[in-house]
Amino acid sequence: xxxxxxxxxxxxxxxxxxxxxxxxxxxxxxxxxxxxxxxxxxxxxxxxxxxxxxxxxxxxxxxxxxxxxxxxxxxxxxxxxxxxxxxxxxxxxxxxxxxxxxxxxxxxxxxxxxxxxxxxxxxxxxxxxxxxxxxxxxxxxxxxxxxxxxxxxxxxxxxxxxxxxxxxxxxxxxxxxxxxxxxxxxxxxxxxxxxxxxxxxxxxxxxxxxxxxxxxxx
Numbered sequence: 001x002x003x004x005x006x007x008x009x010x011x012x013x014x015x016x017x018x019x020x021x022x023x024x025x026x027x028x029x030x031x032x033x034x035x036x037x038x039x040x041x042x043x044x045x046x047x048x049x050x051x052x053x054x055x056x057x058x059x060x061x062x063x064x065x066x067x068x069x070x071x072x073x074x075x076x077x078x079x080x081x082x083x084x085x086x087x088x089x090x091x092x093x094x095x096x097x098x099x100x101x102x103x104x105x106x107x108x109x110x111x112x113x114x115x116x117x118x119x120x121x122x123x124x125x126x127x128x129x130x131x132x133x134x135x136x137x138x139x140x141x142x143x144x145x146x147x148x149x150x151x152x153x154x155x156x157x158x159x160x161x162x163x164x165x166x167x168x169x170x171x172x173x174x175x176x177x178x179x180x181x182x183x184x185x186x187x188x189x190x191x192x193x194x195x196x197x198x199x200x201x202x203x204x205x206x207x208x209x210x211x212x213x214x215x216x217x218x
Contacts, residue, residue, distance in 0.1 A: 001135040001191075001212055003030065008112040009135045010124030012184055015168045016146030016153075016161075019139030020120060021201045022194075026208055027118040035111060036120040040104050101179050125189045126180040135215075136189065137208065141196035 001007050009026065013019020020036065027034035105127050111117055112128065125136040141149075143165075150161040176184040187193050192211050194204050 001215055002133055003116075003212065003216065005133050006112075007116045007133040007135070008124075008128050008131055009118045009137065010128055011118060011120045011137045011139060012125060012190070013120065013139035014141060014146060015165055016149040017139045017141035017196050018149065018201050018204070019196075022139055022204045022208075023118050023120045025201055025205045029205055029209060030116070030118070032116045032118060034118045034120070035108075037104075040107050040121070123176065123179060126176075126182070129189075135212065136191050138184075138187070138190045138193045139196060139204065140193065145196060 011023040128134040
C-alpha cells in the first residue's frame, strides 16, 4: 500500500477483539476518516440510499459522496460516535437483503473513490479486492480475551457473552459466505492477520504502520 496515493484500508474483526478501536486509532494515525457498518446502515435507512438512488446521485455529480458527506457533516465528530453493538436477542443481519448488500457495496465504493479511508465491515475485503491501493486486515483474539471485553462493554454475564459472540460469529460468517462465496476466516482474503493475544490496540496499530512502511519500500 502506498500512502502517497489514495488508499483504502479494510478491517475485518472478531467481536470483542478490539478491532474497532484499532481501526479508529489507525485512521487517526493516518489522518483519514473511519467508517463502519453502523454508519452505512444508518445512511441506507435514513436516506434510502438504494442502488438506483446512488446511481442517480452519481449521474448528477462525479463526487457525489464528497458532497453528501459535507451535507451530513460526516467526519471527525461523527466517526467516533459510530458504534455498532449487538444486544441480546438482536439479530439485525438476518434482515439483510440482496438490495441492501448491493447498496452497501456502492456506498463503500463511493467513499473510497473520493478519499483515502479506513473501513470496518464484513465485506470490505471483497468489495475492494481489485482496488489498486488496498490493504486488507483481519483482527482476531483468543476467546477468553473476547469474552472479557464483551462482558465489560455490554455488562453481560459470561453465559450471555458466550451467546452473543456465538450468534455474531455465525451471522457474520453466514453473511460473508452468502455474498462473497468465501469464509471470513480464510486468511487468503487478507494481507495482514493480527492476533491480539498480549497486544494492546496501540501495539496493533504500530504493527500495521510498520507493515505499511515496509510495503512502501518494496
